[in-house]
Amino acid sequence: MTPAVFTLPGWQSSGPGHWQTLWEQQHGYQRVEQHDWMRPLRGDWLARLDEVLLGLPEGQQAVLAAHSLGCIQVAAWAAHSRLTARVRAALLVAPGDVERDDLRPLLPGWAPIVRQPLPFRSILLGSRDDPYCSEARARDMAQDWGAAYHDMGARGHLNAESGLADWPAAHALLEELKNKD
Template sequence: MNYELTPTILMVPGLRDHVPEHWQTLLEQRLPKARSVPPLEHDKLSCGARVAALDAALARISGPVILVAHSAGVMITVHWAAQHKRQIHGALLAAPADIETPLPPGYPERQTLEQNGWLPIPRQRLPFPSIVGASRNDPLARFERVQDMAQDWGSRFVDLGEVGHLNPPAGFGEWPMAETLIRRLVLM
């Protein structure tokens, strides 16, 4: 296999950044060409700072890239795509957080998200192939809303079943399906 042509997998975590037992962290440790957008030291709620961090991480990678985003990381990815033109091989967008609707306690309020540049959610077609995975019982996004986002982004849609927010509190450290979906993107 020609590893120069094999895409680098770049993890785009959500607002909680890097959680040791999260499937993204575990996947990064297991895959040979995987990296992660580094956590922010300042402006942790700034969408612009997070988009800039994603862009800086991409600038350090030569060759094809597959983005693997979770939760607010999906929103970072779609904001980045609306502002930048770098070619991306594909993106796995797992359990996007619907930040346009009220989030449960413990998450930023709509006004805070709006003040920090997160709203509105970009809805234009993504300039690269993508797969959106949605949970039927995600406390941060209704299934139908995620379906609508996937359609607007031109993404393939995958029903993940009842997996909560696809994070450690929902019982997900390892998530083997991520590798299957990444392989699909490699072949797209």
């Protein structure tokens, strides 16, 4: 059975020009919608991912395509959920460093970042000049999570403002995760 693909946007969600939104439109992927994108509550976001995964047909797995706070969500969720076997793999893009002094007050309850290995395959795409996470911190997260790190160069936060459009190179990596046994 082909895995379902779910997008997990970060804080404030992903707008119309974001690669996640374009992938949803072009490939039929489903966004994990949250009750409040502006004041994200970690427990609510983790519970919502459980709900979505419980809705999968028997035997179907999911691949997660997470951006920014969505990456932090995946790590926290994987440490506590009993549903991790329902996830085949995760593409983690530009994790937001919620432990930074300037971000911690904007996203209360998200620090500390869970740093244990993920129980499924993962790739982390990082940028050398991400305003929300240094390259060194992104590499450290990838190592702690057991994710393969891919350097995307100096591309900002790897969002719509980065000019990625539907980002075929990242989608190819997602397809690789989706189809690899």
